[in-house]
Amino acid sequence: MFKKQLISLLYQIGALLLAFGVVSLILLSVGASPWDAYRNMFTGSFGSMRKFAEVLVAFVPLLLVTAGLLATFSSGLWNIGVEGQVVLGAIATTWVYRFFLDSGLPPALIITLAILGGMVGGAIWAALAGVLKVFGGVNEIFGGLGLNFVATALTIYLIFGPWKRPGVASMSGTVPFPDEFSLPQLAALRISPWALGISLVGIVVIYFLLQGTYFGLRLKAVGKNFRAAYLLGIPTWQYSMYSFLVCGALAGAAGAMQVAAVYHRLIPSISSGYGYLGLMVAMLINYRAVWAVPVALFFAGLNIGSIQLPILMKLDSSLSGVLQGVLVLFVLLAAGVRQKFSKKA
Amino acid sequence: MNVELRNIHKHFGNVYANKGINLNVPSGTIQGILGENGAGKSTLMKILSGFIQADPGGEIILDGTPTVIQSPADAIHVGIGMLHQDPLDFPPMRVLDNFLLGQSGGLFPNRNAVAQDFKRLAGQFDFSLDPDNYVDALTVGERQQLEIIRLLWLGARVLILDEPTTGISASQKAKLFDTLKKLAGQGMTIIFVSHKLEDVENLCHRVAVLRAGELVGETQTPYVTANLVEMMFGKEITLGERQPAKAGEIVLALKDVSLEDVRLRIKNVNLEVRSGEVIGLAGMEGSGQDLFIRSCAGLVRPVGGRILLKGRDLTGKSYHPFKREGVNFLPAARLEEGLVPGLTLTDHFILAEEPRGLFIDHAAGQKLADERIKSFNIRGAPLTPVESLSGGNQQRAELALLQSPLSLVLLEHPTRGLDIESVIYIWGKLKERCGQGASIIFISSDLEEILQYSDRVLVFFNGEVSDPMDASKTSVEQLGQLIGGKGWAGKGEADV
Amino acid sequence: MTQETILIGLAGVLASAAPVIFAVLGETLSERAGVINLSMNGTILLAAMGGFAVAYNTDNILLGFLAGMLIGAIVALIVAFASITLKQSQVAVGFVLALTCRDLSYFLGNPYMGVPGPRLQAIPIPVLADIPVLGVLFFRHDLITYVSFIAIFLAWAWIFRTRPGLMLQGIGEKPAAAYIRGANVNLMRYVYTVVGGALIGLAGPAYSLAIRAGWMGTISGLDGVGWIALSITIFGGWNPLRGAFGAYLFAFLQWLGLVLQPVLTQVPSQVLQVAPFPLMILTLLLVNIGDAEWVERALAAMPESARKLLSKLLRALRASPPAALGVPFERD
Secondary structure, eight states: OHHHHHHHHHHHHHHHHHHHHHHHHHHHHTTOOHHHHHHHHHHHHHSSHHHHHHHHHHHHHHHHHHHHHHHHHHTTOOOTTHHHHHHHHHHHHHHHHHHHTTSOOOHHHHHHHHHHHHHHHHHHHHHHHHHHHHHHOOOHHHHHHHHHHHHHHHHHHHHHTTTOOSSOOOTTOSOOOOGGGSOOOOTTSSOOHHHHHHHHHHHHHHHHHHHHBHHHHHHHHHHHOHHHHHHTTOOHHHHHHHHHHHHHHHHHHHHHHIIIIIISSOOTTTTTTHHHHHHHHHHHTTTOGGGHHHHHHHHHHHHHHTTTHHHHHSOOTTHHHHHHHHHHHHHHHHHHHHHHHHHHO | OOEEEEEEEEEETTEEEEEEEEEEEOTTOEEEEEOOTTSSHHHHHHHHTTSSOOOTTOEEEETTEEEOOOSHHHHHHTTEEEEOSSOOSOTTSBHHHHHHTTOOOOSSOOHHHHHHHHHHHHHHTTOOOOTTSBGGGSOHHHHHHHHHHHHHHTTOSEEEEESTTTTOOHHHHHHHHHHHHHHHHTTOEEEEEESOHHHHHHHOSEEEEEETTEEEEEEESSOOHHHHHHHHHSSOOOOOOOOOOOOOSEEEEEEEEEEEOSSOEEEEEEEEEETTOEEEEEOSTTSSHHHHHHHHTTSSOOSEEEEEETTEEOTTOOHHHHHHTTEEEEOSOIIIIISOTTSBHHHHHHHHSOOOSSBOOHHHHHHHHHHHHHHTTOSSOTTOBGGGSOHHHHHHHHHHTOOSSOSEEEEESTTTTOOHHHHHHHHHHHHHHHHTTOEEEEEOSOHHHHHHHOSEEEEEETTEEOOOEEGGGOOHHHHHHHHTTOSOTTSOOOOO | OOHHHHHHHHHHHHHHTHHHHHHHHHHHHHHHTTOOOTTHHHHHHHHHHHHHHHHHHHTOHHHHHHHHHHHHHHHHHHHHIIIIISOOOHHHHHHHHHHHHHHHHHHHHGGGBTOOOOOOOBOOOTTGGGSTTHHHHHSSOBHHHHHHHHHHHHHHHHHHHSHHHHHHHHHHHOHHHHHHTTOOHHHHHHHHHHHHHHHHHHHHHHIIIIITOSBOGGGSSOTTHHHHHHHHHHHTTTOHHHHHHHHHHHHHHHHHHHHHTTTOTTSOHHHHHHTHHHHHHHHHHHHHGGGOHHHHHHHHTSOHHHHHHHHHHHHHHOOOOOTTTTOOOOOO
């Protein structure tokens, strides 16, 4: 058992080294020093408390999305639509804020309502993909992708249309809410401990849900063999829908955090690609919840660390995406190589 | 062509499928390979036809020349062609495309020339196949005919047939046997693989018997049946007396039920099934019996008529309401539809129970699994993933998952591919449930199984459904005629 | 609008569909062999950037196109290796590549942002170009558009008329049956995936060196094309002719959106821009809904005449994928 884990670890490390090797070659090909790039990315993310706080700001939505995706992956669904579900979460949160802002209700209540609203918004968008899948036979990958583009367009429409700033609409988004309506942040840092707490609660709940409950086992059965699960008496399409709803609610919470704890308004790229990145994290951890926290933190670090690259090294910040993608690719390939060898032996 | 196999071994993991097999088949012979399911017959034939390779050390000698066969393409190149048990053809494509696929030649096949060859060969054996028809509209028997002429066209001089008499009608079988005798008369070597004594006895010049991967004996006509049985099983096997049902109250009632799918329609079926009764459904594949059995489970909605379960009208309801009334459906494809690969036996037993609370009590689950594994004699541990169980043990696991109380079990091919001991065990368990008041409806392409275990039989042909027949007063021959469309009083004679 | 502008507009539709057609044809070949190449969206972007960069640096448009095809082939090779040899999930690998190639194109394409570069010129075909109506529609295009016309029929003829094409159908339908008929299933899967990938790659330079010449990074508007092409492949029922029809229909609707924008001022432009995506969902719905269980049950409950009519309609729309799509082949 121990030996097996050791071999597995060696493969992971091999994949990691190969990924960094390939990305180093890419960097060399554009005449940049890989060492400088990695160093800048590291200092840009973990170099100071302020920067680490930024990493945590990115970590919160990423972890929430990953947690949600573990539910849909369990039931055998490729919920690519998670990106749009984050967006709709943000839109719904903004809507709730706009609705209650002048109501005179206590800010804490409004914040709570806004976050719950975001979860509902994300869940509704996920339910759309779910209905298309369950009742229309539309593969969730295509249904989800289509809905992602629609969600982004909806954001832009709202920012430039009904919700535009008094005077002139702009890419900078809607009018920010007063400070007392956002989740409280740590002094001088942008990270809100509330947001961090919510994301950690999310992953812990998902862990226990999938690990030890009837719900989780049934979800797994539906994911591994829909037909057999149905014949065993499990209400299969309901469970598919439940997993969409759980994922949508968590993705919606991620969108809500983006509005309530980070931007205090709706901006065009409110999801920041965390939906797609969450899919990568879920794949990298091979759908095991225990690894979600460290890997999401690592990926958030790469994202934040690359922000400075255009200024420091004239490199595009999409380098982080390349590094993350190559890493996941090599981990998948390494898993394949390992299976091939262990089968032969 | 003379075929000689020398010292053939084949292992999968640490299980030997073939152990040191030596066999010599002279040209012009019909050689029977007899053995029960799992005896290693198919493996041996797949080796000879190049589908898989034997372990190093064995030899295949054709007309005195040692020959290496790396692939089916190699095999057909040296003149060996095989008909697989599940026809390896392309159902959504046309007959002619299936026929010419695999022929070598230029970029654009000459369809006219191929069509002429096809008609000539089909005519030669009196096969009525339409080259423009789609293969998924053919019966298994017709697909065999297509495959036979295809292999002959490609120059096969050795023809291997793996269990070819399963699922075909009596007249298709007669035609197949005529064809094979004719081919043998022309000097072809025929290797006929079967677990059916009667077929082997009627057709083959000589028989080799396989048991547990080893060749345990060879014999020639005239055969002594008891001898063959002994070689096949290594001991005496008794199927036991037929156990007629002590029929109780009506469990399932079908009133003028009509069913429809893309291919066929079934009209106005009336049937009453009493508790403890076993109903066998016979018919060639795709004759409507699958549609029928699924409608009895609520998996297919009838287009007309009513379905009553213990007097309650369940017409139009889906499977879960049927299941709540004690109806269980066990599909033919165990790993595709019946069990969940990747989950353990324990997981399955937990899933089949009603959830108690939010969290799973793993200790209780383990205990449940231990009990069931013991009482159903499953060779596996509670934490064994179901996909690594053998076919017989998977079927036992499925039986262990049947709910209690149970009013009706619907089974598709409950014993397909299983060895005789598993078959007997499984029917024993099923009959136990009958004794407790459950009724059974099952589909099988094994007519003997149907007559052995049913009380009444329904025969399906092209959407027609016969009146229930008393199984004790019906013969295999009669059933074979009926599934081919012959002997239907008042309903047009046909044979496909 | 005059007849002339409409004609030119329609000719533009035919030209602007060319990249999508290459992508659909490439994906069709790949999926016919049983391999889903989900990387398409990223591949097209990377090939567009790479093709442009090569053509710009060598001042040779042909090399640019070849570079695009090479990129597509290499990405497809990774998909093939991961799914055929290593038996990993095609969806997972394809999706990762879709994202990675996209980011890589933005990263490597940084220096080429908005740089003016070479562009394919129209070559009117003598005599034919002067035929009224048809001349404008079909014979005043650039080379890549002509190639797209021919490619549709070549792909169709290959799949349905040639011997290897028949085998290709067989490999995607039932690999074991193709194997006993002499096909080297896994090798053929590699070949078709890589060739299909090269065709998908061709879509990139068809944008960056012809239809939307230049490289504009994230604002080049190419992000999403690959996903559309994937769903057109399904809509096309894995048939090049039906797939090409889907691509033209898509290009036509996009053009219609542009033409109608000044008329429908109350509809915000953002709505028209994303119109293809709900359309994509709708077409997939039409193609697939006939297989949904509740539809079957609902049909069974209908009176006979309505049932017959509806099920006929649904069957005509329906497209079934190759039976072995996404399933690795193993001999026993």
